[in-house]
Amino acid sequence: MLCPYCERKCRLDGDAVGFCRMYVAGEDGIRERFPDRWCAYAVSRLETIPFYHVYPGGRCLVVGTAGCNLDCRYCSNAYAAKEDPAELADILLTLRPETLVDLARKQGCHAIVFSINEPTVSLPTLQRVSKAAKAAGMPMGCLTNGYATTLGTRLLGEIFSFVNVSLKGLNAAFCEKYLGIADSSPVIRNIRELAAHCHVEVTTPVIESENDHELDQMAAILADIDPLIPWHVFRLLPVYKMSNDKYPGIESLNAKLVEHRKTLPYIYFHNFIGSPWVNTTCPACGQTVITRHSLGCGGDKLDEFRLVDGNHCPACGGQIRLHGEKVTWNSKEATA
Amino acid sequence: MSIAILDAREWQQAVDLGTGRPVAGQGPKTDMVRGLLARHPFPGDRDPRGNTWVTDTALDLTAAYDPDFVFLTYARQYYSARYSPLHDGERAEMVAAAFAEAQRFASQSGYLTVVIGTCGMTPAVAGIDLTGLDGLGVAANWSTRYAGVYNPSPRDLDFLAKHDGLERVASRAEILELFGGGPEDGKRLPDYMVVNRTGRYFNTTSLRRLLMIPNAAPVMPVSTNLGPVDSITDIKAALLALLATHKKVAVAYLESVGCEDFQIPYTTCRNGLDWYRYEPGDAHYLTMTTGRHAVFSHNGGYRYYLDDTETKKYPFSGYFTEIPQGSIGQDYPGRSIAVGNRSMFMHVTTGCDITVECFARNLYNQGLMAVLHRDDK
Numbered sequence: 197m198l199c200p201y202c203e204r205k206c207r208l209d210g211d212a213v214g215f216c217r218m219y220v221a222g223e224d225g226i227r228e229r230f231p232d233r234w235c236a237y238a239v240s241r242l243e244t245i246p247f248y249h250v251y252p253g254g255r256c257l258v259v260g261t262a263g264c265n266l267d268c269r270y271c272s273n274a275y276a277a278k279e280d281p282a283e284l285a286d287i288l289l290t291l292r293p294e295t296l297v298d299l300a301r302k303q304g305c306h307a308i309v310f311s312i313n314e315p316t317v318s319l320p321t322l323q324r325v326s327k328a329a330k331a332a333g334m335p336m337g338c339l340t341n342g343y344a345t346t347l348g349t350r351l352l353g354e355i356f357s358f359v360n361v362s363l364k365g366l367n368a369a370f371c372e373k374y375l376g377i378a379d380s381s382p383v384i385r386n387i388r389e390l391a392a393h394c395h396v397e398v399t400t401p402v403i404e405s406e407n408d409h410e411l412d413q414m415a416a417i418l419a420d421i422d423p424l425i426p427w428h429v430f431r432l433l434p435v436y437k438m439s440n441d442k443y444p445g446i447e448s449l450n451a452k453l454v455e456h457r458k459t460l461p462y463i464y465f466h467n468f469i470g471s472p473w474v475n476t477t478c479p480a481c482g483q484t485v486i487t488r489h490s491l492g493c494g495g496d497k498l499d500e501f502r503l504v505d506g507n508h509c510p511a512c513g514g515q516i517r518l519h520g521e522k523v524t525w526n527s528k529e530a531t532a
Numbered sequence: 533m534s535i536a537i538l539d540a541r542e543w544q545q546a547v548d549l550g551t552g553r554p555v556a557g558q559g560p561k562t563d564m565v566r567g568l569l570a571r572h573p574f575p576g577d578r579d580p581r582g583n584t585w586v587t588d589t590a591l592d593l594t595a596a597y598d599p600d601f602v603f604l605t606y607a608r609q610y611y612s613a614r615y616s617p618l619h620d621g622e623r624a625e626m627v628a629a630a631f632a633e634a635q636r637f638a639s640q641s642g643y644l645t646v647v648i649g650t651c652g653m654t655p656a657v658a659g660i661d662l663t664g665l666d667g668l669g670v671a672a673n674w675s676t677r678y679a680g681v682y683n684p685s686p687r688d689l690d691f692l693a694k695h696d697g698l699e700r701v702a703s704r705a706e707i708l709e710l711f712g713g714g715p716e717d718g719k720r721l722p723d724y725m726v727v728n729r730t731g732r733y734f735n736t737t738s739l740r741r742l743l744m745i746p747n748a749a750p751v752m753p754v755s756t757n758l759g760p761v762d763s764i765t766d767i768k769a770a771l772l773a774l775l776a777t778h779k780k781v782a783v784a785y786l787e788s789v790g791c792e793d794f795q796i797p798y799t800t801c802r803n804g805l806d807w808y809r810y811e812p813g814d815a816h817y818l819t820m821t822t823g824r825h826a827v828f829s830h831n832g833g834y835r836y837y838l839d840d841t842e843t844k845k846y847p848f849s850g851y852f853t854e855i856p857q858g859s860i861g862q863d864y865p866g867r868s869i870a871v872g873n874r875s876m877f878m879h880v881t882t883g884c885d886i887t888v889e890c891f892a893r894n895l896y897n898q899g900l901m902a903v904l905h906r907d908d909k
Contacts, residue, residue, distance in 0.1 A: 235739035236739045275740050284741075289661065299663060304838075443540075443541040468540040470547060493893075
């Protein structure tokens with residue numbers, strides 16, 4: 197049988213575990229090798245993930261499992277995503293869906309976000325968590341590389357109400373060298389599909405001289421899908437197999453984004469400490485309506501939320517795209 | 533107003549440390565610090581050049597600012613032992629290299645350099661999982677010895693009492709009594725603090741596999757040139773006394789170096805109170821730099837996320853909501869600097885006029901941060 201979730205469509209016969217090493221063929225179809233096993237759970241800010249237009253100021257429980265279906269040279273969580281999941285089994289936590297949701301509740305979280313590795317490699321577990329979370333009234337979001345089949349994407353859209361898809365590169369040579377995949381057309385297809393069903397933000401890590409020339413094309417693609425998609429352009433932090441590489445230039449990369457801000461009003465440039473390009477301005481009048489601190493990949497943070505009546509610009513009344521309302525950080529503590 | 537210079541490699545931004553918002557950040561001292569950061573990019577927590585960076589940067593800053601007091605932290609051997617598989621002699625080589633860096637600073641600067649250790653490292657044997665409690669177990673990422681337990685059920689307390697990996701389950705009242713605190717001091721203490729036996733650690737919020745952990749020794753080594761000190765709380769006063777008689781004094785604080793690793797003549801002082809022993813971390817730094825036990829405000833069981841509101845001050849200072857008062861850098865009237873590769877502790881806990889630290893968080897090297905607390909000396 198072929199894996200139905202990921203675009204690699206690995207053959208899972210006998211003992212074969214596929215590229216991500218998280219699935220195996222069972223008697224009744226595909227089966228998870230490590231169901232309900234988690235690499236971490238941690239309290240974080242939604243802005244940190246990053247989600248800039250989702251429950252601003254909200255607290256989330258960040259979770260992850262193990263394994264990934266891509267082979268990014270700059271993976272920032274290689275200790276969870278690149279290790280053989282079987283080798284991690286002794287330190288993975290076992291948490292039933294209800295226990296995980298309860299951990300989020302006891303820590304005053306407003307949401308659960310899957311963001312350490314790729315959710316496509318743990319879909320059945322996430323479906324169970326989603327059921328428990330929905331019963332508890334707790335929304336779920338994720339980061340995904342978007343390299344899922346149409347079935348996998350449909351499941352992601354059912355499980356998560358907000359998704360940040362990583363659009364890492366476009367041309368085949370880049371995809372092969374830096375991501376270990378043939379091409380990224382499934383990712384674009386899935387951004388379009390997800391944007392029709394849930395809140396979508398997009399993240400693009402930029403490697404100078406390797407994919408920065410594709411920013412124009414990416415901007416055009418996103419504008420075609422939905423010009424109000426928040427787009428997080430990341431200065432790549434060179435880690436894992438790129439740990440000896442140069443840090444990309446900040447001013448030069450930002451210069452490439454200036455024109456695109458006219459057509460895509462929610463472009464952010466960050467993933468480094470002190471970035472001033474993390475604030476939201478009103479597309480209609482240019483007023484700064486949400487300010488944030490850029491604390492690097494250690495996490496961004498809401499500074500000031502100036503919208504009125506939920507999501508309206510205080511100057512012109514124009515609407516700002518938001519999924520969910522502004523949240524007070526400790527508002528769920530009373531239920532802990 | 534304290535100014536922070538953020539250096540993200542070939543790009544800098546000045547912010548007001550209190551608000552985190554951009555400021556112009558110009559002036560002779562600020563410009564001097566900007567140049568210093570640009571000349572000394574941080575190589576990384578576990579990089580072989582990590583401790584060399586401390587000495588090089590400190591010598592450069594010492595030459596430019598001419599401080600009387602210098603606080604240095606060398607932490608490469610701590611991060612490496614914690615997360616990198618090391619062969620038998622490799623950790624010893626790293627410890628020796630850390631001593632050599634402290635000595636290099638001393639010989640090239642001419643400062644009387646006091647070397648202070650913390651505690652040694654021991655193999656991480658097995659984790660303890662608190663996720664099954666009816667109440668809430670809170671274990672911080674960098675603390676392995678202590679965790680907090682909130683709203684435990686009788687079943688939880690029975691589970692904890694019988695757990696063979698735990699050395700102690702201490703109630704808030706016990707901790708307050710040990711450190712002489714009143715009810716108001718207990719606001720940041722958990723209902724119960726659970727304490728691991730040596731080699732055990734709490735499964736915390738991070739998956740990174742722990743290889744070695746601090747052994748939380750009852751005593752810590754201090755080089756004999758400081759004179760006798762009975763307790764970690766006496767170090768600040770001893771340093772100030774030394775500064776009164778010597779023109780130039782430096783502290784080289786070697787993370788995860790215990791008595792068994794110490795390579796120069798030393799004396800020992802108590803590393804805590806009774807059963808409570810400091811791990812390397814915020815409370816250890818603060819107790820040493822302020823001369824007061826810091827358990828009430830900083831402990832491994834506190835739910836630090838409660839403080840992380842959008843109105844929290846000092847957004848670039850991690851979970852600190854204020855700059856602690858009474859640190860040695862604040863109390864010493866002469867010029868002072870701190871340089872170290874143990875992230876935010878430099879500017880928060882030392883209170884020195886100018887501090888330089890790596891902006892590496894959870895081993896991700898994002899650059900550097902310098903803080904100018906004082907510009908009037």
